[in-house]
Amino acid sequence: MKFIHGHDLQQHASALDGWQQHYQQLTPGKFMGALFDIWLADVRLFREYLNLKVVQHMSLAAPNVNLVIPLQNDILLGNIPTCSGIAVLPYGVQHFSLISGNQMDVLCISLPPARFLSLMPGGAALLTPTGYHITLPPLMLDNLRRQCNAMIHYLQHLPARQHTDSLMALLRDQLLDTLRETLASIPPAAVARLGYTTRHYIVARCHQWVQDGQPGEITPDMLCRQLKISRRTLQYSFQQVTGLSPVAYLRAIRLNLARSSLLNTPAEPVAAIARRAGFHHCGYFASEYGALFGETPSQTRALAAHR
Numbered sequence: 003m004k005f006i007h008g009h010d011l012q013q014h015a016s017a018l019d020g021w022q023q024h025y026q027q028l029t030p031g032k033f034m035g036a037l038f039d040i041w042l043a044d045v046r047l048f049r050e051y052l053n054l055k056v057v058q059h060m061s062l063a064a065p066n067v068n069l070v071i072p073l074q075n076d077i078l079l080g081n082i083p084t085c086s087g088i089a090v091l092p093y094g095v096q097h098f099s100l101i102s103g104n105q106m107d108v109l110c111i112s113l114p115p116a117r118f119l120s121l122m123p124g125g126a127a128l129l130t131p132t133g134y135h136i137t138l139p140p141l142m143l144d145n146l147r148r149q150c151n152a153m154i155h156y157l158q159h160l161p162a163r164q165h166t167d168s169l170m171a172l173l174r175d176q177l178l179d180t181l182r183e184t185l186a187s188i189p190p191a192a193v194a195r196l197g198y199t200t201r202h203y204i205v206a207r208c209h210q211w212v213q214d215g216q217p218g219e220i221t222p223d224m225l226c227r228q229l230k231i232s233r234r235t236l237q238y239s240f241q242q243v244t245g246l247s248p249v250a251y252l253r254a255i256r257l258n259l260a261r262s263s264l265l266n267t268p269a270e271p272v273a274a275i276a277r278r279a280g281f282h283h284c285g286y287f288a289s290e291y292g293a294l295f296g297e298t299p300s301q302t303r304a305l306a307a308h309r
Contacts, residue, residue, distance in 0.1 A: 003038070003039065003040045003157050003158065003162070003165065004017070004037070004038075004039040004040075005036075005037070005038055005039075005158065006035075006036065006037040006039075007034075007035070007036045007037075008034075008035065009032060009033055009034055009035075010033070010305075011025050011027055011033045011035070011056070012024070012025065012262075012265070014033075014035040014037065014052075015058075017037055017039075018037065018039065018048065018050075019039075020062075021060060021061075021062055022060065022061035022062075023058060023059065023060050023061075024058075024059045025052075025056045025057070025058050025059070026056060026057045026059075026254070026255060026258040027054055027055075027056055027254065027258060027294065027295065028054070028055040028056055028057060028101070028244070028246060028251065028254045029054050029055040029104060029254075030054075030293055030294050030295075030296070031053065031054055031296055032295070032296040032297070033052075033053065033054055033295075034052075034053045035050070035051060035052045035053070036049075036050070036051040037049070037050050037051075038154045038158065040153070040154065040157055041170065042153075042170045042171070042173050042174035042177060043167070043170050043171045043174045044113070044114060044117070044174070045111065045112070045113045045114075045117065045174045045177065045178065046066070046110075046111070046112040046113070047109070047110070047111055047112075047150060047153065047154070047177065048109070048110050048112075049073075049107075049108070049109050049110075049150070049151070049154055050106065050107075050108055050110070051105075051106065051107045052102055052105065052106040052107075053105055054104070054105070055101065055102055055103065055104050055105075055106075055245070055246075056101070056102050056106070057099055057100075057101050057102075057209075057244075057255075058099060058100050058101070058102065059097065059099050060097065060098055060099070060100075061096055061097050062091070065094070065114075065115065066112045066113060066114060066115070067090065067093060067112070067113055067114070067115050067117075067118040067129065068090070068091040068093075068110055068111075068112045069088050069089070069090060069091075069110065069111045069112075069113075069118075069181075070088065070089040070091060070108050070109070070110050071087075071088055071089075071108065071109040071110070071111070071143075071146065071147060071150070072085045072089075072106075072107070072108050073107040073108060073109065073147060074103075074105065074107045086137050086138070086143070087135060087136045087137040087138040087143060087192070088135070088136045088138065088146075089133065089134075089135050089136075089196070090128050090129075090133050090134040090135070090136065091133050092130070092131050092132060092133040092196075093128075093129040093130060093131065093133070094129065094130075094131055095131045098133075099206075101243070101244055101245070103245075104245075109147065109150045109151070111150070111177070111181070113178075115129065117178065120182075121178065121181050121182045121185050121186070122185040122186065122188070123186065125185070128193070130195075132195055132196050132197065132198065133195075133196040134193055134194065134195055134196060135193070135194050135196055136185070136188055136192055136193055137192040137193075137194070138184065138188075138192070142184055145180070145184075146180055146181070146184055149176070149177065149180050150177070153173055153176075153177065157173075200239075201238070201239035201242050201243050202243055204229060204231065204235070204236065204239040204240075204243075205239055205240055205243045205244060205251075207228075207229065208220075208225050208229075208236075208240075208248065208252060209251075209252075209255060211225075211228075212252050212255045212256055212259075212280075213255065213259070215278065220252060220280065222236055222237075222248050222249065225248065236248055253290065254294060256279045256280050256281070257279065257290060257291055257294050257295070259278075259279050260275050260276060260278075260279040260281070260287070260291065260299070261291075261295065261302055263275040263278070263279075264299055264302045264303050264306065265302060265303075265305070265306045266306070268303060268306055268307070272284070272299050272300070272303070275299075276299075287299070
């Protein structure tokens with residue numbers, strides 16, 4: 003069992019072995035995260051907590067089926083609220099993104115496709131690049147959450163020398179039995195595709211322009227001209243997909259790009275990093291940076307020396 007607790011967003015994102023992840027902070031405050039990661043033989047169970055809204059960029063190397071069970075708040079994955087059941091993450095894709103709620107506290111069960119298909123009749127239809135959401139009866143969902151949390155709590159307090167292969171296999175079988183009871187009788191109406199709409203496309207294009215370092219100032223009017231949409235459509239798309247205004251979301255992405263440079267290129271002047279991120283006044287950059295991350299650019303640079 004692995005337990006990670008810390009205040010470095012990128013170290014947290016990279017702590018999950020086998021998942022290539024990069025997180026970008028969207029709401030103000032000092033980051034705090036926790037991760038409990040357990041291998042129950044060939045089935046993985048982990049719980050992840052984040053205290054802030056982030057956008058998560060993921061590449062899943064292993065061909066496993068990943069079932070996400072939110073404990074509080076929805077994850078903005080596609081167009082379906084995800085707090086009322088299980089989200090089956092996109093399967094067989096190289097890269098995808100999701101946006102957490104203002105806090106994120108989720109369980110994830112990662113298992114080989116053959117095991118998933120043995121648990122859910124017709125489950126093969128859910129293994130698609132878009133992903134699905136399965137709405138569960140509240141009592142059934144609570145039972146699944148309780149069992150997962152009980153296993154994590156039990157192993158967290160059990161000495162590591164007692165984490166034997168036979169114990170892990172026993173706990174895996176108990177978890178699979180609960181999943182089988184949960185998934186075996188799901189009616190078709192409870193399964194919904196995680197569709198991606200024009201609003202998601204608009205946000206993704208704007209995000210990519212900022213991420214790629216689009217020259218010149220990126221304003222809402224410029225984005226509307228590029229995408230041939232109205233200001234109202236732009237505003238509505240960002241509010242629906244991210245929970246933030248276009249200006250707030252894209253400013254946060256630019257500040258995250260600057261933070262990455264501060265951590266990874268210690269010899270580059272702060273003013274040059276700020277300009278590349280679209281901030282041409284150092285005082286304004288420092289003010290916005292501090293408001294989002296709760297520290298100054300120089301404090302971030304000092305952290306890089308101790309990584």
